[in-house]
Amino acid sequence: MVHGQRSDYMDFAIGIDIGGTNLKVGIVDCQGNVVARLSQPVGGDKSSEGVVGQIAALVEGLRQKSPGPVLAIGCGVPGIVNFERGIVYNSPNFPLWREEPIVEMIRQRIALPLTLDNDANMHAIGEACFGAGKDHCNMVLLTLGSGIGGGLILDGKVFHGDRGFAGEVGHIVVEPGGVPCGCGGRGCLEQYAASHGFGTFLGRMSDNERKAFLKDARVPLDGITPEVVARLADGGNKVAIRLWEEFGGYLGIGIATLINVLGVETFVIGGGITKSWNRFIDAARRTALSHTYSYHADHLIIERGMLGNDAGIVGAGTHALRCAAGGLKLSKEHSP
Amino acid sequence: MVHGQRSDYMDFAIGIDIGGTNLKVGIVDCQGNVVARLSQPVGGDKSSEGVVGQIAALVEGLRQKSPGPVLAIGCGVPGIVNFERGIVYNSPNFPLWREEPIVEMIRQRIALPLTLDNDANMHAIGEACFGAGKDHCNMVLLTLGSGIGGGLILDGKVFHGDRGFAGEVGHIVVEPGGVPCGCGGRGCLEQYAASHGFGTFLGRMSDNERKAFLKDARVPLDGITPEVVARLADGGNKVAIRLWEEFGGYLGIGIATLINVLGVETFVIGGGITKSWNRFIDAARRTALSHTYSYHADHLIIERGMLGNDAGIVGAGTHALRCAAGGLKLSKEHSP
Numbered sequence: 100m101v102h103g104q105r106s107d108y109m110d111f112a113i114g115i116d117i118g119g120t121n122l123k124v125g126i127v128d129c130q131g132n133v134v135a136r137l138s139q140p141v142g143g144d145k146s147s148e149g150v151v152g153q154i155a156a157l158v159e160g161l162r163q164k165s166p167g168p169v170l171a172i173g174c175g176v177p178g179i180v181n182f183e184r185g186i187v188y189n190s191p192n193f194p195l196w197r198e199e200p201i202v203e204m205i206r207q208r209i210a211l212p213l214t215l216d217n218d219a220n221m222h223a224i225g226e227a228c229f230g231a232g233k234d235h236c237n238m239v240l241l242t243l244g245s246g247i248g249g250g251l252i253l254d255g256k257v258f259h260g261d262r263g264f265a266g267e268v269g270h271i272v273v274e275p276g277g278v279p280c281g282c283g284g285r286g287c288l289e290q291y292a293a294s295h296g297f298g299t300f301l302g303r304m305s306d307n308e309r310k311a312f313l314k315d316a317r318v319p320l321d322g323i324t325p326e327v328v329a330r331l332a333d334g335g336n337k338v339a340i341r342l343w344e345e346f347g348g349y350l351g352i353g354i355a356t357l358i359n360v361l362g363v364e365t366f367v368i369g370g371g372i373t374k375s376w377n378r379f380i381d382a383a384r385r386t387a388l389s390h391t392y393s394y395h396a397d398h399l400i401i402e403r404g405m406l407g408n409d410a411g412i413v414g415a416g417t418h419a420l421r422c423a424a425g426g427l428k429l430s431k432e433h434s435p
Numbered sequence: 436m437v438h439g440q441r442s443d444y445m446d447f448a449i450g451i452d453i454g455g456t457n458l459k460v461g462i463v464d465c466q467g468n469v470v471a472r473l474s475q476p477v478g479g480d481k482s483s484e485g486v487v488g489q490i491a492a493l494v495e496g497l498r499q500k501s502p503g504p505v506l507a508i509g510c511g512v513p514g515i516v517n518f519e520r521g522i523v524y525n526s527p528n529f530p531l532w533r534e535e536p537i538v539e540m541i542r543q544r545i546a547l548p549l550t551l552d553n554d555a556n557m558h559a560i561g562e563a564c565f566g567a568g569k570d571h572c573n574m575v576l577l578t579l580g581s582g583i584g585g586g587l588i589l590d591g592k593v594f595h596g597d598r599g600f601a602g603e604v605g606h607i608v609v610e611p612g613g614v615p616c617g618c619g620g621r622g623c624l625e626q627y628a629a630s631h632g633f634g635t636f637l638g639r640m641s642d643n644e645r646k647a648f649l650k651d652a653r654v655p656l657d658g659i660t661p662e663v664v665a666r667l668a669d670g671g672n673k674v675a676i677r678l679w680e681e682f683g684g685y686l687g688i689g690i691a692t693l694i695n696v697l698g699v700e701t702f703v704i705g706g707g708i709t710k711s712w713n714r715f716i717d718a719a720r721r722t723a724l725s726h727t728y729s730y731h732a733d734h735l736i737i738e739r740g741m742l743g744n745d746a747g748i749v750g751a752g753t754h755a756l757r758c759a760a761g762g763l764k765l766s767k768e769h770s771p
Contacts, residue, residue: 179730188730237597249696253594260698261573264730270695272688272726273611284691284726352608355620359606360587360696362596390608390620394515394524398597 111167112423113158113211114416115174116218117150119192124157125409126165127416131229133409135164147187147199155208171212173419175221175411176201177248181263182216191246191281214422218411219266220257222404223250225414226367231402235365239357240404241268242370243350246281247289253361269293271353291349294372297323300342312338329375340378347379351386354401358391369404376403447503448759449494449547450752451510452554453486455528460493461745462501463752467565469745471500483523483535491544507548509755511557511747512537513584517599518552527582527617550758554747555602556593558740559586561750562703566741571701575693576740577604578706579686582617583625589697605629607689627685630708633659636678648674665711676714683715687722690737694727705740712739 109128116123118141125136137157142149154174162169178190185202202215223232223240232238236255242248247269251258259265269289270282277286278299290299301309301323313320315336316327331339354366368376380401388396406413445464452459454477461472473493478485490510498505514526521538538551559568559576568574572591578584583605587594595601605625606618613622614635626635637645637659649656651672652663667675690702704712716737724732742749 253589258589261700263698265698267695271692273608275609275688282728352611356607356692357696359603360693362599362601364597392515392618
């Protein structure tokens, strides 16, 4: 009711979700609804100039569709972001990016207040405000994909750490001396509890077991994806079922470490791999609880994200709106 | 100069540091100085009633020595503390304690505002305000002893998590399926980078290597302490030197996970084992940096605590003073 009464002076923001394959923009209202959206594949020019040019054109097209004034823009970017300086240090999806002044570049094209943050932080804001993390002032978001993204909501705000590096939960070390990781380390969580994990597990099998599995899968080793393992598990393949449990076990180890470090008991899991939720979540929960104090057993919440593909734009738009309203200062706002 | 001028209207608090073997109380001024102190071994009655009775008598004796009005009391307790409810769930040092209402029990004896927190959190406040963590708004304190305590200072405040469980950094899982831990899990950091670690490492040696080492050490296996290994290392024993590096390596793995999760770049290490600082710190730093993004290399600070045995009372007293002043609300204050 109240919502309806207030709709005539509702404010809107544009949420931008820069992904490695798709660029998405949406108009978000103050209740987290996406009232209009546009998206397109990332073009051939993956330089920051190229991507920002594409984004600017999408935003220009989207503004025409807004049912009310657009107050601000929020932009989520994959990679290491200095949200205060408005800079993206690097991005796994855009290997050429090096300390790109994304805020400055967007501001030259669009005259609206702009907030920038890591895509997982934006995703976390979306789930914390309108999704599976609602009503929890502490929450950790993990996105499971080719890697693992993370966003920490602590005491109701995104926690950034000293220079924006907080939430790199994919690099929790779960196996000292284990599988080498792109970060330069070894044994990082994302080598086990993300897409790569299945390759890791297959690498440890005996030759015969691996050969038999690949024969059932009817793909070569580098064709093993979560989808392939899910298809086999659906067909009753015992090894595939075990691999998903192994995957869940590592996820649970990561969650246990987060519980023990942060004392946070609400976890929201997003990303494409959650399509196989039932295959891994019991093992994850069981392992998390077996590596933490028993006091957590009645309080631990591990939920699947509710906002799906919209999480990034909902979070970015909400972030921008809240910063513009001067309320929850989730991050720094860069004026136009 | 300013300090001297203001001393005539300086405020004081009493800091209490409850340890497994000693009870310490001190009068702390607003610059973190301990102006008077008393301590005694924990008596035979280790029930919460017995310990609180001892504490009350110590505090009564100490108040006579105060150069000015005592505004408040801060109390640090080893174990899992619910600082809001004023309850100690359990304590590794006092195995009989179960959800002890410590705040209520002290209040019945001493009519002063009281704040309660985990001992490591109090220690962290001391180092953050007046020690090695000064001028850093994000800091993680680790205390290395028979276990590993931890305190998180995030955005200038102690972070407690959902119910006071934050900072259990000794239970970062560094080896899935590894050494069983008192928390019910396996492979926890404190089974490797605390006193227990040396037993863990000896357990992995070949029988011959272990026998030779114990012969050099001239103690049985259960007599292997950090002091013994330090003495051997000082004498040039190569295995002992390697054990300290192994210890440092595990500490570095734990620090790497904390950097990756929290994005915090300032670590303060306290506890008795820091007497052997130079034996393990290089390995810890090297391992931490090899498991984190290169961006951290120029920013990572790992410092030895500066407050030594006083850290607990300085932190508890400072905590109480700041809560009483209504300034930094580091925790909840319980009125008398």
